[in-house]
Amino acid sequence: MLNRIFGLETEYGLLVNQEQPDHTPTWFAHKIRDHLFHVQRRGVLDLHHRGHDEPPGNGGFLTNAGRMYLDMGHLEWASPECESLSDVVAADRAGDQLLQDAVEDLGLADQVSLIKNNVDHETDATFGSHENYLVSRRFPFTRRGLGPLVTFLVTRQIFTGAGRVGTAGPQDAWVQMDRLIVPRGANQRHGQHPAMPFQISQRADYIVNDFFEWVQQNRAIVNTRDEPLADPNQYRRIHLLLGDSNMAEVATTLKLGTTGLVLQLIEEGHAPIDLELHEPVETMQELSQDQDRQWIVQLQSGKSISAIDIQEAFLAAAQAHYGGQDAETDWVLDQWEAVLQDLRGDYTKLVGRVDWASKLWLLETFREAEQMTWADPALKSLDLEYHNLHQGKGLYFGLMEEGRVPRLTTDKAIALAMDHPPRNTRAFGRGELVRHLLASGQPDEPADSRPEERFSPSYVINWSIFQLRGQAPFPMPDPFKTYVQEVRTHLQSV
């Protein structure tokens, strides 16, 4: 798409299939990471401290220029910078496949399952799927300027949500109501704990602010941390953590594509006006939990309108201004329109394209066959299994096996993205560096006791800069530039 760099960060859950007290999910996460780097040699581990929670050896960049690491005990995959939607969907699936291949290579496929979801039904733990969009520094990053984005994000869950059984308990957090920050328990609607068979979003229950910079507590609709990972004079990175991890390739692509177009509408002053939501945080949860799927919301103007109508207003603006912009934009506009149209009818039309619809259909089918009520805890287990990355077990892959899931990438493209970066972004240059380091036999054990390794590691790689010991730092501030020739020249001179 036009002038956009996309990226996805996914935290995975690990389901231990046998009771093994010494083998926690974190134990398996370490084992899988070590296999990727030390045995499969997919990339190079960090030799330096990236932060207080990322010591040397916690993770590293791969030959495809993406990053695999541990975060809060979860395996996390950050895709390389992608300039097209087809690249980012392949990179997303490549992260899944890299981990699943490692599990199978280790002979652990019967012991542990990789679950690409965002909630633990029993403990209410949540973990993220983060989206990154590069925008111009001139983007109106103010409460007023971001108003249309908030409206869009809150309502897009009707086609981006992954769905879940039940609801999370009240979060130990503060929520914003009427411009006041109050304990979540003070909100009577949430204090009642209504029975909730199924809702369309996994993350809606955990979003408690409209704007905030933290990522673990007080998660917000728009994360405000200013960390562009690029030239800060030219770029800003819009970092979103309200979305669900998607299994369906159509959902992943629409999530990124529609959001990219709405950012363009805002950048260029074409976003629909007068659609600001009254209480967007509450609206996000109410939409997700609406059992009738009418999805009526209240605007600041006092008017009531459906989330589908709001999405159609954004769609109409994008069609008017960006129709014909490029082939991917046209694909997004066509699919966005089709999905919104189908959302007005029988939800089963969306099976295979929209994750919550696929999951709901599977659960309803099972409930009917087994004469089971929504209160049966087995449904939570089926909910998890939808996200299992084992192709012979996962329910999403069961739908795919039946030929009911439209593909937007191919197994060959995914295999390619597991090893290679996109060749039209900064990722290309970084991938060259990682290959060079692997070929030159750089140490893959960061716990080197030599003082020069501790205080002057032989390499330091970050998203926008790298440095080899004894050499000048090599900045890569422009994500649209490949730097590949410059990196090759730099490496030859070492």
Next chain:
Amino acid sequence: MNYSSMPERREGPGSPMPKAPSPSEEGGGPKRPETGSPDKDNLLKRMRKVDPKQAERYRQRTGQ
């Protein structure tokens, strides 16, 4: 609706990444989705194999 009509990646300024094949080149490739409910028998078999208590074992830490 032709879901496989998603355009292939655009080539950038570097030397081109090996081209991803279009779905139709893979033989069996993606099938056109049907608008009705999918066939249920195989899916029910798959669902019946799931340990109904596995959600109790999940035990994840909160992340970001």
